[in-house]
Amino acid sequence: MSADLDQHRQAYAYCAYCPKVCRFACPVSEVTRNETTSTWGKMTEAFLVTQAKRNLDESGAAALYACTGCMRCRTFCLHQNEVGFALASARSLAVDAGLAPEGALSTIRTFRQHGNPFGGDLAALASRYRADSPVRYQLFPGCTALARAPELVEDALAVCDALSAPAGVCRASARCCGYPLYAAGDIDGFVEHARRIAEALKPYPELMVLDPGCAYTFRVVYPRHGIELSTEVKTIYEVLATHLEHAPQLARLPLEAAYHDACKLGRGLGQYDQPRRLLAAAVGEFREAFESEAEAGCSGGGGLLPRTMPEASAEIARAVGQRLAPGGQTIVTACPTSRRTFERAGRRSKDLLSVLRRWLRPRKAS
Ligand code: SF4
Ligand code: SF4
Structure with a gap:
């Protein structure tokens, strides 16, 4: 067994011998209604294959990919098992075997x-x-925003300006953080890529990151693979929350909003309060889901699920969207992938930065 897989030996075994304590928590098994895709089922597959008790086949490999890496099972696990992390490593076996x-x-x-x-x-x-001129913050938007939602980058820069936190997109943004390689199971490729990114980030003492998935990758996934950045990585939400005092006195937006805790921002980085303070400043009261913060539902957009199990991903977004906004409220999220996933599932969804920009936009005096 490789060292990367060996570090998860205990996690695989804990799940394989677990009486499925977190059975209700997994968004993928909730929509597939299939024991193979439950947390227990996926981790048992990894356990049996790494213990050479079973040969990996196509259906076993598919089970390893039936995880968004949302960490929701961890919330209910006494062992705090990091299932997404353990399954990402196990996916390397599927990649190697084709x-x-x-x-x-x-x-x-x-x-x-x-x-x-x-x-x-x-x-x-x-x-x-x-x-064009020196700025206080170097922004790393992440490739989802750059390639799929460039208007979000404009929103971010405009909000930073309005809150006296001038920012510009840094040169290092021309590269992806590497999360897709990690989620795809190309762990060696990910580590090699991450080392190059770490070099490219050396000139930056501090980085403000828009996509919580990238921030989580830099702050959590890199160190787990032995890569320590010399750069201090902050999310744009933690930076903006400290600048809220510079916000002009503006009327709140008449938006019926429901807040979605993005997995990597919330469970991943523990940032529950900062985005809520920003949203409250813009819209006043907003809907909290029955399951929020550490128990919050996953949108189905992580772990490459939209590419490996697109129907399950859409079904998760529909189910979670209904629980978040049963009255048709606009789902506000800090994750660009979640926003796209909710929209594809037919829910009205806005990125928190776009809501903030609308709130801070200069308005004519009434
Ligand atoms: S994550 Fe924890 S609770 Fe869930 S199956 Fe594994 S050991 Fe059991
Ligand atoms: S990390 Fe999320 S998707 Fe993966 S097994 Fe746990 S609850 Fe399911």
């Missing part, structure tokens, strides 16, 4: 060719938002 789902293999191919999961040239996109 048994990984096509959505994962095509992600790896695209990443190897372009250095990001979307294809195309991120450097050209990032250069559009570079500041």
